[in-house]
Amino acid sequence: MRTLIYLCIGILFGITIFKSEAASWFRIYEMFKFESFHMYGIIGSALFIGIIIVQSIKRFKIKSFYGEKINFSPKAKSFSRYMFGGIIFGLGWALAGACPGPMFTLVGAGYISIFIVIIASLLGTFLYGLLKGKLPH
Amino acid sequence: MNWIYEPWPWYIAGPMIALIMFLLIMVDKSFGMSSNLRTMCTICGAGNKADFFKFDWKLQKWNLVVVLGAVIGGFIGSYFLSTNTTVAINPETILELKSLGFESAGTAYLPTELFDTKALLSIKNVLLLSIGGVLVGFGARYAGGCTSGHAISGLSNLQMPSLIAVIGFFIGGLTMIHFIFPLLF
Numbered sequence: 001m002r003t004l005i006y007l008c009i010g011i012l013f014g015i016t017i018f019k020s021e022a023a024s025w026f027r028i029y030e031m032f033k034f035e036s037f038h039m040y041g042i043i044g045s046a047l048f049i050g051i052i053i054v055q056s057i058k059r060f061k062i063k064s065f066y067g068e069k070i071n072f073s074p075k076a077k078s079f080s081r082y083m084f085g086g087i088i089f090g091l092g093w094a095l096a097g098a099c100p101g102p103m104f105t106l107v108g109a110g111y112i113s114i115f116i117v118i119i120a121s122l123l124g125t126f127l128y129g130l131l132k133g134k135l136p137h
Numbered sequence: 138m139n140w141i142y143e144p145w146p147w148y149i150a151g152p153m154i155a156l157i158m159f160l161l162i163m164v165d166k167s168f169g170m171s172s173n174l175r176t177m178c179t180i181c182g183a184g185n186k187a188d189f190f191k192f193d194w195k196l197q198k199w200n201l202v203v204v205l206g207a208v209i210g211g212f213i214g215s216y217f218l219s220t221n222t223t224v225a226i227n228p229e230t231i232l233e234l235k236s237l238g239f240e241s242a243g244t245a246y247l248p249t250e251l252f253d254t255k256a257l258l259s260i261k262n263v264l265l266l267s268i269g270g271v272l273v274g275f276g277a278r279y280a281g282g283c284t285s286g287h288a289i290s291g292l293s294n295l296q297m298p299s300l301i302a303v304i305g306f307f308i309g310g311l312t313m314i315h316f317i318f319p320l321l322f
Contacts, residue, residue: 010206086305
């Protein structure tokens, strides 16, 4: 039953990402060129509503659908890992035109080449795991 | 209901993404896609090479199911909910892309010059897609999250680390498009 719920949420996500063109390489390029409001509108409105949702859950101590207390784990404090990691991610996001959610959506939409991006991103994740101890965090 | 077959505007898509995050929070989970890449590495046996991958991946099975859903959603969105998947980007952007050699700008969902199966015959294209993927995978784990985990989930929780990461995403993205693209294309 719970698995079915996760699947439905994922399907909703995939449809939204495809239909909003957030999975389009062109939209990512256009965003970084500041030539359209579209992507900023998507991220901005998701964030605006997201802040209201999360802050309301915290303030009113809203319980989950299963009656559990909802915990938000704060991110560990650091500067370098977020800045350097972020820059590396941004370089790849702009080049491949896909981030980790949309790249899977594109598989469903029938783009075979995206498998190269996915396999490479697994390799990138693996490289991070190998080098983790040597990087500034 | 014809609007559903058209590209969805930002004011539909943004609230939908917030709803997806809300639903995941309400079933005691969280919204973050890139951690699935780590889980997949673990399933492939990466735990033998690095401690980072030594964890009980079954705890993350739910998120893999979300990914499976994202694949199915892409299929439904593309084959059942679209009459035309051309992305109508800014005409100025189309002209710029054409000058870079992307003739498919304004006529496709992804640039055929880079993503068409025929384009894979070019070593340069395969390298570009691979480098892009490696940077995304490496950067997402180094930064501890991607667009969903930091830009949506983290910022919704007013996390300073997520703000730093998102600023990093943009420094990287702007550098790639404005300074590296002219050298690549």
